[in-house]
Amino acid sequence: MKKLLILAALLPAATSAQDKNLAYEITAGLTTEVGQRLAGTEQEAKARAWATQKLKALGFQNIRIEPFEMKGWIRGEEKAEITAPYTHKIAITALGHSGATPTNGLTGTVVVYPTYADFLAAPEAAINGKIVYVGHAMGRTQDGSSYGVFGRVRREGPAVAAKRGAAAFLIRSIGTDDHRTPHTGVTSWPDGVTPLAAAALSNPDADNLERIARTSSSPIKMSLTLTPKFTGPQQSGNVLAELPGTDPAAGIVLVACHLDSWDLGTGAVDDAAGCGIVTDAALSVAAKGKHRRTIRVLWAGSEEVGVFGGEAYFKAHKDEPHALAAESDFGADRIWQVNFRLPEPAAPLRARISEALAAQGIGTGRGVAGGGADVGQMIAAGTPAIDLNQDGTRYFDLHHTADDTLDKVDPASLRQNVKAWSSMLDLVANAPEPLIFTDGQ
Amino acid sequence: MKKLLILAALLPAATSAQDKNLAYEITAGLTTEVGQRLAGTEQEAKARAWATQKLKALGFQNIRIEPFEMKGWIRGEEKAEITAPYTHKIAITALGHSGATPTNGLTGTVVVYPTYADFLAAPEAAINGKIVYVGHAMGRTQDGSSYGVFGRVRREGPAVAAKRGAAAFLIRSIGTDDHRTPHTGVTSWPDGVTPLAAAALSNPDADNLERIARTSSSPIKMSLTLTPKFTGPQQSGNVLAELPGTDPAAGIVLVACHLDSWDLGTGAVDDAAGCGIVTDAALSVAAKGKHRRTIRVLWAGSEEVGVFGGEAYFKAHKDEPHALAAESDFGADRIWQVNFRLPEPAAPLRARISEALAAQGIGTGRGVAGGGADVGQMIAAGTPAIDLNQDGTRYFDLHHTADDTLDKVDPASLRQNVKAWSSMLDLVANAPEPLIFTDGQ
Numbered sequence: 001m002k003k004l005l006i007l008a009a010l011l012p013a014a015t016s017a018q019d020k021n022l023a024y025e026i027t028a029g030l031t032t033e034v035g036q037r038l039a040g041t042e043q044e045a046k047a048r049a050w051a052t053q054k055l056k057a058l059g060f061q062n063i064r065i066e067p068f069e070m071k072g073w074i075r076g077e078e079k080a081e082i083t084a085p086y087t088h089k090i091a092i093t094a095l096g097h098s099g100a101t102p103t104n105g106l107t108g109t110v111v112v113y114p115t116y117a118d119f120l121a122a123p124e125a126a127i128n129g130k131i132v133y134v135g136h137a138m139g140r141t142q143d144g145s146s147y148g149v150f151g152r153v154r155r156e157g158p159a160v161a162a163k164r165g166a167a168a169f170l171i172r173s174i175g176t177d178d179h180r181t182p183h184t185g186v187t188s189w190p191d192g193v194t195p196l197a198a199a200a201l202s203n204p205d206a207d208n209l210e211r212i213a214r215t216s217s218s219p220i221k222m223s224l225t226l227t228p229k230f231t232g233p234q235q236s237g238n239v240l241a242e243l244p245g246t247d248p249a250a251g252i253v254l255v256a257c258h259l260d261s262w263d264l265g266t267g268a269v270d271d272a273a274g275c276g277i278v279t280d281a282a283l284s285v286a287a288k289g290k291h292r293r294t295i296r297v298l299w300a301g302s303e304e305v306g307v308f309g310g311e312a313y314f315k316a317h318k319d320e321p322h323a324l325a326a327e328s329d330f331g332a333d334r335i336w337q338v339n340f341r342l343p344e345p346a347a348p349l350r351a352r353i354s355e356a357l358a359a360q361g362i363g364t365g366r367g368v369a370g371g372g373a374d375v376g377q378m379i380a381a382g383t384p385a386i387d388l389n390q391d392g393t394r395y396f397d398l399h400h401t402a403d404d405t406l407d408k409v410d411p412a413s414l415r416q417n418v419k420a421w422s423s424m425l426d427l428v429a430n431a432p433e434p435l436i437f438t439d440g441q
Numbered sequence: 442m443k444k445l446l447i448l449a450a451l452l453p454a455a456t457s458a459q460d461k462n463l464a465y466e467i468t469a470g471l472t473t474e475v476g477q478r479l480a481g482t483e484q485e486a487k488a489r490a491w492a493t494q495k496l497k498a499l500g501f502q503n504i505r506i507e508p509f510e511m512k513g514w515i516r517g518e519e520k521a522e523i524t525a526p527y528t529h530k531i532a533i534t535a536l537g538h539s540g541a542t543p544t545n546g547l548t549g550t551v552v553v554y555p556t557y558a559d560f561l562a563a564p565e566a567a568i569n570g571k572i573v574y575v576g577h578a579m580g581r582t583q584d585g586s587s588y589g590v591f592g593r594v595r596r597e598g599p600a601v602a603a604k605r606g607a608a609a610f611l612i613r614s615i616g617t618d619d620h621r622t623p624h625t626g627v628t629s630w631p632d633g634v635t636p637l638a639a640a641a642l643s644n645p646d647a648d649n650l651e652r653i654a655r656t657s658s659s660p661i662k663m664s665l666t667l668t669p670k671f672t673g674p675q676q677s678g679n680v681l682a683e684l685p686g687t688d689p690a691a692g693i694v695l696v697a698c699h700l701d702s703w704d705l706g707t708g709a710v711d712d713a714a715g716c717g718i719v720t721d722a723a724l725s726v727a728a729k730g731k732h733r734r735t736i737r738v739l740w741a742g743s744e745e746v747g748v749f750g751g752e753a754y755f756k757a758h759k760d761e762p763h764a765l766a767a768e769s770d771f772g773a774d775r776i777w778q779v780n781f782r783l784p785e786p787a788a789p790l791r792a793r794i795s796e797a798l799a800a801q802g803i804g805t806g807r808g809v810a811g812g813g814a815d816v817g818q819m820i821a822a823g824t825p826a827i828d829l830n831q832d833g834t835r836y837f838d839l840h841h842t843a844d845d846t847l848d849k850v851d852p853a854s855l856r857q858n859v860k861a862w863s864s865m866l867d868l869v870a871n872a873p874e875p876l877i878f879t880d881g882q
Contacts, residue, residue: 032652035529043528087484088476088707091843179620180706180843204846208707211473211847265621266529266649402532402621405645406652 022283023276023414026054027332030259030275031266031406038263039302040072040234047259051239051275051299058283060241060297068312070302072234073097075263076227078199079105080170082209085218090209091202092170093264094228095154096186096305099195101168105225106131106197108167112213112220116153120160128165131222133172133201135210140176144330144392150174151185158187158198168197168224172206177397180204184262185400186305197226236260236301238309243286245294245429251323251436253295253429254383255282255421256374258303258329265404269395273409273417274328274372275299281421291429293323300374303329304400310374314381322383323435324428327372328417331398332409333391335362335420341369341385342435349431353386356423360416365389382437386428388420463724464717464855467495468773471700471716472707472847479704480743481513481675488700492680492716492740499724501682501738509753511743513675514538516704517668519640520546521611523650526659531650532643533611534705535669536595537627537746540636542609546666547572547638549608553654553661557594561601569606572663574613574642576651581617585771585833591615592626599628599639609638609665613647618838621645625703626841627746638667677701677742679750684727686735686870692764692877694736694870695824696723696862697815699744699770706845710836714850714858715769715813716740721855722862732870734764741815744770745841751815755822763824764876765869768813769858771831772839773850776803776861778830782810782820783876790872794827797864801857806830823878827869829861 030037030050037047048065055063073096080090108131113119116136119127134157138150153171161169173183182202189195201209212220239259257274261267282295300309338357340350354364369385370376379385398404428435471478471491478488489506496504514537521531552567554560555576560568575598579591594612602610614624623643630636642650653661680700698715702708723736741750779798781791795805810826811817820826839845869876 028652032649032656033527035527086474086476178844178846178848179622180846181621204844204848207848208473208846211469215473403619403645405619405621405649407619407645407648 021411021415023280023418024409024411026276026279027268027272027409027414028406029054030272031268035266036263037259037261037267038074039260039305040070040236041074044236044260044301048237048239051259055241061244062242064240065237066240066312066316067235067237068308069233070236070305070308072231073305074229074231076100076229077225079225081223082220083223084221085216086212088208090205091180091182092199093182093184094226095158095198095200096184097189097195098187098198098226098228100227100229101197101225103227105223106167107221107223110220110222112210114210116157119157124164127161129167131168131170131224132161132166133170133209135172135206137172138174138176138396140393140396142391142393143389144395147174147396154185154187158196159189159193162193162196166196171200173200173203175203175396175399175401178203179403181401181403183400184264197224199226236308238301238313239299241297243282243295245292246290247292248294250293251321253293253323253425254298254325254375254378255295255425256298256300256325256327256372258309258374259299260301260304262304262400264400264402266406267404268406268409269331269398269404270400271329273332273414277328277414277417277421280418281425284418284422285426285429288426293429295425295429298374303374307373310377313374314377318378318381321436322378324386325371325375325378325383326386326388327375328421329372330390330392331395332413333394334413334416335388336391337363337365337389339365339367339369339387339389341379343384343437346384346431346433346435349427349433353424353427356427357420360420360423362420384435384437386424388424390417462852462856464721464859465850465852467717467720468709468713468850468855469847470495471713472709476707477704478700478702478708479515480701480746481511481677482515485677485701485742489678489680492700496682502685503683505681506678507681507753507757508676508678509749510674511677511746511749513672514746515670515672517541517670518666520666522664523661524664525662526657527653529649531646532621532623533640534623534625535667536599536639536641537625538630538636539628539639539667539669541668541670542638542666544668546664547608548662548664551661551663553651555651557598560598565605568602570608572609572611572665573602573607574611574650576613576647578613579615579617579837581834581837583832583834584830585836588615588837595626595628599637600630600634603634603637607637612641614641614644616644616837616840616842619644620844622842622844624841625705638665640667677749679742679754680740682738684723684736686733687731688733689735691734692762694734694764694866695739695766695816695819696736696866697739697741697766697768697813699750699815700740701742701745703745703841705841705843707847708845709847709850710772710839710845711841712770714773714855718769718855718858718862721859722866725859725863726867726870729867734870736866736870739815744815748814751818754815755818759819759822762877763819765827766812766816766819766824767827767829768816769862770813771833772836773854774832774835775854775857776829777832778804778806780806780808780810780828780830782826784825784878787825787872787874787876790868790874794865794868797868798861801861801864803861825876825878827865829865831858
């Protein structure tokens with residue numbers, strides 16, 4: 001018996017660390033103990049406090065909150081009903097930065113456009129004073145690239161509708177699920193455009209509305225109440241923490257995620273999981289002993305509402321030497337591909353990473369790494385980048401919905417992510433090759 | 442060109458009937474043109490009007506509404522939030538016949554019981570004045586039999602909690618999905634028990650609450666607003682329609698579904714699809730020419746809230762000779778098994794049906810047919826029965842939720858159902874065997 005106990009004590013620490021699944025622990029903690037973390041609200045401030053405490057407990061150094069101001073916006077009442085030719089309550093949610101209807105709502109005739117092109121081609125007379133609906137159903141893709149195409153309806157559509165005199169702008173959710181859980185997401189208002197009430201219907205509600213438009217010749221009437229509001233300048237902030245390397249001149253290895261989430265779910269796949277993955281992987285490199293380059297973890301604030309955290313990071317840190325910027329912000333499913341954007345002298349490092357990841361079943365793509373939103377400006381300004389691409393097949397089932405909750409995160413997939421990130425980070429942090437882009441490269 | 446047109450005109454009518462998919466057309470029409478059909482409301486009355494018009498257009502005879510009174514109940518505001526130790530908005534829905542909280546809600550301490558047995562074993566002092574939560578997570582089964590076991594929490598639990606002095610009674614949804622769409626369903630109050638506020642949390646919310654209870658030692662506080670109300674006696678009704686047979690003495694073949702639905706979705710799989718299936722199948726038998734037995738279609742009212750339509754049918758028609766009672770009320774997925782409850786002299790008919798269905802990949806079970814709820818009393822009183830069992834694997838993902846919408850219905854599965862029902866009905870309607878149970882059988 002005594003012998004068994006001694007043997008147990010000698011088991012490698014790696015086993016218990018792996019059993020622990022720190023990435024999952026962070027994801028569960030943030031989503032359970034904080035929950036939704038809407039940018040610029042008290043909930044996001046709680047998340048920063050939770051993050052600093054957690055990162056300290058995990059042994060990180062130079063932990064700090066870098067505050068910044070952004071424009072606040074909060075959701076209000078959300079209610080919609082088709083009143084003619086049939087009556088249907090509609091599952092709807094305001095888009096981020098939506099304007100409001102009158103407090104008691106508005107009623108109006110709905111004009112239905114199956115695609116964004118149909119809407120753009122419609123004469124202004126057809127739109128003026130109407131509740132405009134645009135379908136433009138999103139297709140499911142593994143790499144998530146359809147978000148670029150279909151997200152346009154949400155990002156640009158409301159302002160175009162406002163300029164054309166619409167009473168309100170509704171879209172089919174930018175999402176691939178079939179649940180009564182509509183997808184929010186930010187829209188943008190160019191200077192001089194007054195925000196219009198803008199909202200997304202769940203996909204089943206969108207199907208129903210489009211079916212009514214197809215099969216009935218009677219006008220479609222709707223009542224709509226949306227009372228979100230802009231709350232003026234609010235404080236947000238980035239959380240930074242480091243695992244110092246032995247060679248400060250070799251550049252910082254920046255690994256990012258975002259701490260804020262939309263307010264409908266608990267931000268599990270978007271993006272607590274990303275924070276769990278990069279943090280777990282960074283610690284696993286440090287756990288091996290000394291590493292050459294400092295690894296800096298960035299848990300960015302206010303990503304969802306306009307990448308304000310990424311912008312603040314860029315302003316504050318763009319002149320520090322960065323050897324790499326990489327972000328995990330595409331859910332919690334498995335990594336299937338790696339893409340690079342490295343300086344030419346780092347070709348051998350690229351080959352070592354490709355080889356290590358190939359052994360884990362991860363291919364090397366032909367694309368150029370672009371990072372996640374929060375490191376986008378750093379990369380655009382010349383910081384080397386590596387993208388570890390996650391399978392996005394089911395990401396847009398959950399993205400920006402009430403369904404983005406912990407139960408959607410598969411602990412085994414998180415481990416797969418952490419293993420890939422650990423391999424990549426270990427090789428980058430210790431690479432002998434220079435990793436700073438020279439001008440013009 | 443002219444020749445082609447003539448050929449097209451000569452194509453068998455069966456092809457176009459099959460292309461038509463009447464079962465799907467009925468399901469789409471009822472869910473789109475009426476939508477939710479809560480028992481005892483104007484929406485259910487609209488559904489009866491829609492049904493009689495549709496059945497007339499389809500060529501049924503003796504179409505009538507048989508009205509009855511039942512106790513009305515409508516949903517009100519539904520809002521819940523965990524306020525300590527963390528803050529979380531909760532996706533919640535009142536159970537049918539739930540009592541109400543005060544208009545401005547109540548706040549209280551939550552006591553969490555993972556199973557119904559835990560709740561029953563808890564001392565009254567632990568429950569008195571508390572918001573009681575019971576988990577009792579439902580397992581997924583192909584035959585849906587787990588509903589019997591887990592549904593008990595919903596049916597009996599609220600009254601038990603009321604008698605034990607609870608402030609409110611919450612359950613994990615009786616459902617197998619992982620969406621923020623809680624499952625409603627009726628509960629029952631024995632005489633003398635004042636209805637308590639009783640509601641279901643969505644499964645992700647239930648997971649979260651149970652996780653907080655497991656990982657935090659602080660008391661869990663919640664605020665809860667539920668304002669449903671009983672609306673007194675309301676009119677509901679059954680819709681009946683017939684395809685007369687040549688031999689009135691041979692007994693009526695009764696095929697049923699229910700017309701009412703819960704109010705959260707549009708009642709597509711529960712039970713517009715059932716009405717589509719039995720109606721399409723009945724017509725396909727009549728389309729062959731004469732049939733011996735009259736086929737009577739029953740679109741029952743007020744099933745969800747207490748099987749009041751089934752009870753009214755039994756009272757009105759129990760003395761008419763019935764050769765069969767069968768119901769489609771378990772969704773829209775494929776039929777995998779048949780079970781019988783036929784008089785002994787009908788053994789050859791049973792064999793013919795088994796053989797016909799086996800050719801369609803449908804096995805014969807060893808169970809005894811019991812019908813759906815609306816024909817349950819008829820069968821209990823001796824009417825022969827055949828159950829065509831649908832695959833229920835995903836039924837409780839949708840059952841009684843906002844997600845019960847048309848997009849969940851697969852037209853090809855509906856066709857499979859109609860084909861099986863047509864084969865069975867054709868054989869029963871034309872069977873030479875006597876099909877009336879004698880006393881004591």
